[in-house]
Amino acid sequence: MRLGELEGIVAKKNGYTAEADAGVLLDGLGIEADLHERKMGELQGGQKVRVLLAQPLGNPSALPARRADQHLDLDSVHWLKNISSNITVC
Numbered sequence: 001m002r003l004g005e006l007e008g009i010v011a012k013k014n015g016y017t018a019e020a021d022a023g024v025l026l027d028g029l030g031i032e033a034d035l036h037e038r039k040m041g042e043l044q045g046g047q048k049v050r051v052l053l054a055q056p057l058g059n060p061s062a063l064p065a066r067r068a069d070q071h072l073d074l075d076s077v078h079w080l081k082n083i084s085s086n087i088t089v090c
Helices: 002-012 018-028 045-057 074-085
Strands: none
Touching (some): 018 045, 045 074
């Protein structure tokens, strides 16, 4: 019974799609798929900023308040503004 309860919690929190959702965010921020599994220490400075930015985008209640677009290229800034305008904070 406990396993069923835990599976319900994981499903409710979108745990089964979390990895795919993270991949979509990273792709949108210009992080190539071959870098998705790398450790932070292996990434360049701008890539690290993008990965850190993807974390609160996956949790809209933790969105950064300012300078979220620092160190991003123009395409990523436009993508960020577009996705941010589509996020509803609960």
